[in-house]
Amino acid sequence: MPVFDDLSNMIIVGQHIAAAEWAETELEDGVSPEDIIDKGMIPGMDEIGRRWKEQEIHMPEVLIAARAMQACMAVVKPRLKTTSDTSRGSVAIGTVKGDLHDIGKNLVVMMLEGAGYTVHDLGNDVAPEAFVQAAEENNADVVAMSALLTTTVPMMMETIGALEEAEIRTKVKVMIGGAPVSQDLATQIGADGYAPDGATAVDVISVLLSGE
Ligand code: B1M
Numbered sequence: 001m002p003v004f005d006d007l008s009n010m011i012i013v014g015q016h017i018a019a020a021e022w023a024e025t026e027l028e029d030g031v032s033p034e035d036i037i038d039k040g041m042i043p044g045m046d047e048i049g050r051r052w053k054e055q056e057i058h059m060p061e062v063l064i065a066a067r068a069m070q071a072c073m074a075v076v077k078p079r080l081k082t083t084s085d086t087s088r089g090s091v092a093i094g095t096v097k098g099d100l101h102d103i104g105k106n107l108v109v110m111m112l113e114g115a116g117y118t119v120h121d122l123g124n125d126v127a128p129e130a131f132v133q134a135a136e137e138n139n140a141d142v143v144a145m146s147a148l149l150t151t152t153v154p155m156m157m158e159t160i161g162a163l164e165e166a167e168i169r170t171k172v173k174v175m176i177g178g179a180p181v182s183q184d185l186a187t188q189i190g191a192d193g194y195a196p197d198g199a200t201a202v203d204v205i206s207v208l209l210s211g212e
Contacts, residue, residue: 011044014064
């Protein structure tokens with residue numbers, strides 16, 4: 001039985017090589033990628049968040065933990081099962097303008113790809129016009145926006161405005177997520193869906209595209 005706390009601790013102290021090796025070994029032993037993410041990686045990053053909030057650590061510690069998180073994701077990502085041979089739909093996703101947080105968004109990307117969606121990952125600091133362009137160029141079914149800062153949440157509304165201005169709002173569904181975001185906010189700004197995590201994001205998009 002893997003001790004997921006070991007992985008959480010490696011993330012916390014930023015041992016990116018050891019963390020990636022731990023994930024690799026446990027995957028070989030049959031542990032599921034979802035368990036590695038949910039029971040080892042995310043709790044590690046949550047603890048980093050708590051320590052930063054309490055001012056027990058500073059930016060360099062956060063950055064090395066983020067690097068360990070990304071190193072693990074690189075190992076886990078190819079092992080997430082793809083549940084479908086054909087694409088279930090096209091999703092243009094990014095973290096909104098002014099916001100550099102991309103760990104959570106990257107996890108959502110992994111879950112969506114694993115579930116069989118074609119994902120166009122626009123990265124972080126994505127301007128409203130860039131979401132519009134990506135949605136048009138890729139004929140996206142969904143525009144998915146992440147924000148981690150309360151100050152960048154208004155960019156979600158601006159992006160929805162840009163989709164309306166480009167006259168493609170009726171062609172795409174809009175989903176939002178990220179720590180300062182909620183279902184109430186989604187309703188308020190006219191987004192079609194909200195997901196608190198990657199697994200729910202898959203379910204929400206599935207419902208949005210089924211037209212239920
Ligand atoms: Co920043 N940061 N940060 N940071 N950082 C937070 C978010 C903060 C809460 C810390 C705190 O003060 N307690 C705070 C925001 C406060 C607020 O506005 N409410 C904060 C701040 C203030 C800042 C800076 C302003 C600090 C400064 O410079 N003074 C600065 C801003 C830079 C910028 O963006 N312009 C900054 C910088 C950074 C780093 C660069 C050092 C680094 C980011 C590295 C990176 O992402 N590559 C960083 C980090 C790592 C954090 C914390 C510690 C961890 C975030 C994280 O990765 N969590 C964070 C504290 C915290 O969250 N407790 C903090 C793990 C991740 C798996 O969870 O991202 O929530 P999360 O994603 C979840 C869900 O939210 C959801 O699914 C994911 C998986 O379950 N989800 C979606 C996310 N996106 C989704 C989209 C969806 C659906 C679900 O659909 C589209």
